[in-house]
Amino acid sequence: MKILVIEDEKDVRLNILEILASGGFDSLNADNGMTGIQLAKERSPDLILCDIKMPDFDGYNVLEALRQDPSTAMIPFIFLTAKADKADMRQGMNLGADDYLTKPFRRVELLETIAARLKRHSAQLEIQRKVDELQSINSQKNDLLNTITHDLRAPLTTIKVALQLMDAMPDNRRQYIDIALNACDQGDELIQNLLDLYQLESGEALAPPxxxxxxxxxxxxxxxxxxxxxxxxxxxxxxxxxxxxxxxxxxxxxxxxxxxxxxxxxxxxxxxxxxxxxxxxxxxxxxxxxxxxxxxxxxxxxxxxxxxxxxxxxxxxxxxxxxxxxxxxxxxxxxxxxxxxxxxxxxxxxxxxxxxxxxxxxxxx
Missing domain, CATH: 3.30.565.10 (Histidine kinase-like ATPase, C-terminal domain)
Structure with a gap:
């Protein structure tokens, strides 16, 4: 797991990096918001720890910029701050922060917060994957239904036209009978192939060995x-x-x-x-x-x-x-x-x- 730390105070940043290393995490670090955004886009970290109070480009600006970019919008984001009043927390959450950690914090507190956030993010990704999979299946089913409807309607249309022509031009009756029979065969083939494919996709053999x-x-x-x-x-x-x-x-x-x-x-x-x-x-x-x-x-x-x-x-x-x-x-x-x-x-x-x-x-x- 790779974690990006964005913190302008050097001592605090180095302490966080040391804690992350002891917890088995790889880390990236930036001492200002703009550098942090660039690293996030280039290196795609699994989670971001970011201080709020930074000069020029604070944590709120960083979070807003990352959430607007599709490549970084889903990265879990935890704010680090010495202030923890409700207004700060509400502003951060409204911008899309995933969690909030107040400095100073203990090693175990930081690692547990990271672990919980990564676990939740993994569950969210799995849910999203299943949703995408279901949407894809539904789309395929709709495409399949449309194609089947079209392909079944084609031989029926041919049969109808052949019968009308047979009535209008009885001298060519044999020719139109052949056309209708051929269309019947096409419809029968489609139905049989669909049934066989369904049987095979259900794991059933067409016949025993x-x-x-x-x-x-x-x-x-x-x-x-x-x-x-x-x-x-x-x-x-x-x-x-x-x-x-x-x-x-x-x-x-x-x-x-x-x-x-x-x-x-x-x-x-x-x-x-x-x-x-x-x-x-x-x-x-x-x-x-x-x-x-x-x-x-x-x-x-x-x-x-x-x-x-x-x-x-x-x-x-x-x-x-x-x-x-x-x-x-x-x-x-x-x-x-x-x-x-x-x-x-x-x-x-x-x-x-x-x-x-x-x-x-x-x-x-």
Whole structure:
């Protein structure tokens, strides 16, 4: 703890510094008010002891100047004075003094006053921290509610318009049915992702661990995307080792991770581009067995956008090449799922490619 002493009488100042040193405090000192203010702003002490009666710039002026500066306004401030009538005390408290100590004082009196003030200040800071935290949570909840409302209203609006056009132009009925069904899927995806994120953030797994044939899970997952990539004239390359273990894992979460990442890869890769899925076995630094999944696609995310891609509802502007839409929750969900499985995920985007690398520890039967 660092305490600033502002006292114009040298003997008194040195005595206070000696007491502070004996109490285990570091100290700064100034022999006038202006120097004290400068030290307070430069060194940010944990507490200030200040004499009132000083020439040119007294303790009241010092306190007023410090309370007007945001960088020093919250520093606990104790007045030291030979006078202690009620008028002096009231003036000091009105200016924002935290305490008042009358000279001469005993060593124990000074140290106890400092300790009490620091303890109270620490409690005030903790209360303020909690208030700020609650305000931040409330702000996030409001932002989340506004975003959810907007994103749920969008597919409903699309469905309404499609139904109106279907009635006005029955010859195009099939086209408008497809538009409405696609909007229904978007709304359903948003609701499911929100439910899954809530479940994960509550510490619940999507499914219990069970024996999992990894090769079969990968085959079923990639078969569906082989059809989709062919339709979009994309090339999906799957690189698997000759053998893969039967593991004990949450298969629902693992498949969800792969589907979300492959879905993004398809959505953001142009016609003629490549998408690559590679799976490898390995060991962590403490020799725990790992599965490494690498999903890369020919599409680059701007550097300025990379830090935000795991944020809820974040979408890279102008990147949806196929105009498929989305909830903006997919990658936030992937990150939560990876964390739930005690794994890690990193992303890099350069030289025309975006690559996600996931490492998941696993247990075998």
């Amino acid at each position: 069970e024996p999992l044939n990894l090769r079969e899970l990968l085959r079923k997952t990639t078969d569906a995307f082989q059809v989709r990539t062919r339709d979009c004239q994309q090339l999906l390359k799957v690189n698997l080792p000759e053998t893969l273990p039967v593991i004990v894992a949450d298969g629902v979460s693992l498949r969800r991770i792969l589907v979300e990442l492959l879905n993004n890869a398809c959505k953001y890769t142009q016609s003629g581009g490549e998408i690559c899925l590679k799976v490898r076995e390995g060991l962590s630094e403490n020799q725990t067995p790992l599965l490494q999944f690498t999903i890369a696609n020919q599409s680059e995310i701007p550097t300025k956008n990379l830090p935000h891609i795991f944020d809820k509802f974040y979408r890279v502007p102008g990147s949806d090449r196929w105009q498929k839409g989305g909830t903006g929750l997919g990658l936030a969900l992937v990150k939560k799922l990876v964390e739930q499985l005690q794994g890690s995920i990193i992303v890099k985007s350069q030289t025309g490619w975006t690559t996600f690398v996931i490492e998941l520890p696993y247990e075998t039967l």
